Amino acid sequence: MNQPILHNIRILDFTWVLAGPYATRLLGDFGAEVIKVQPLLSIENDDAFERGYYDTWNRNKLGITLNLDKPEGIKLAKKLVSVCDVVIENFTPRVMANWGLGYANLKEIKPDIIMVSMSAMGQKSAKNYYTGFAPTVHALSGLTGLMAVDGKPVGPGFSFADHIAGLYSSMSLLAALEHRRQTGEGQHIDLSETDLVAGLLKDQEPPGEVNLIVPCNSENRWMAVTVDSEDTWQGLKRAMENPAWANKAEYITPEARSANKNKLNDNIRGWIQKYKPEEALSLLQKNNVPAGMVQDAAEIARDPQLKAREFFKSGGTPFFDAPPIRMSYGGAEHNRAAPPPGRDNDYIYSTLLGLSKKEIGSLKKKGVI
Secondary structure, eight states: OOOOTTTTOEEEEOOOTTHHHHHHHHHHHTTOEEEEEEOOOOGGGGGGGGSHHHHHHSTTOEEEEOOTTSHHHHHHHHHHHTTOSEEEEOSOTTHHHHTTOSHHHHHHHOTTOEEEEEESSOSSSTTTTOOOOHHHHHHHHTHHHHSEETTEEOOOSSOHHHHHHHHHHHHHHHHHHHHHHHHOOOEEEEEEHHHHHHHHOOSSOOTTOEEEEEEOSSTTOEEEEEEOSHHHHHHHHHHTTOOGGGGSGGGTSHHHHHHTHHHHHHHHHHHHTTSOHHHHHHHHHHTTOOEEEOOOHHHHHHOHHHHHTTOEEEESEEEEEOOSOOOSSSOOOOOSOOOOTTTTHIIIIIIITOOOHHHHHHHHHTTOO
């Protein structure tokens, strides 16, 4: 039987907003049993769990309700830890410890447990008490300062830091699982979003590389063109039928092209605007020049390349993005929609933890689940 590659891994998921839920969605896509711990909500707030944002980041997960403000809720959480491989959270540091669910506590319950803690500044730092969402991290890491319009820092305009944190968290967790397989040891993964983004930044292009965003002849259409090597430059010249300006001294070397980037942009624009955007793009790609159209959300939704890759699937929300990784064995799947509050209480509390109907009824009555 072709089992998903992570089918034997169980994750207790305390995450919220985007960074954490994205990490556990990635793992759930590849078959991990993710138990999402949800707060008890009043009926009028339940509709929040059916909105597109929540649905997008919480597919392929089981959902339980659990009140961690009650001692019985903490007891249940600890019982769940004992049957899980991983605990993951993205609260401000000390929140889990205040519940008695810090790594030291979890290790006493299950010595080989792996805990992933995601936060803005990391668990061990002078500023670990800082709270922050992606825009905060962008500012602290230097990313916002690199992206300016008319001298005003604006940042990337979407939650870049959260996506990166989700990717790094899932990758580090896989490494920790492999370490445990080899040694039997669990560990605590301390992930700082600010560290991650700061480590990815560069404030200039590599020497001799020129990246251009060139306007096309159609309104609001733009094309990205990269000249990163002598081979690419010769390919660009071939695509443009070797224009006289391209043989001037100011474009002969990579350093010269970089120094005259604005002039180069103007000349390429003059050539691109003689064609329909798709025709110019085809000529560039046929000559091995890295180039692509700048697309908006509507264009992405209609993109024939993404359609051919079956990137968009229907179901749940109007459509959703499929996992972009294709594996020949044990690949990602979309098996279940995001859980509404408490959808899987019976399975988790009765089947997995072995609680009786009487015990479950008592916990409901006390507002624990």
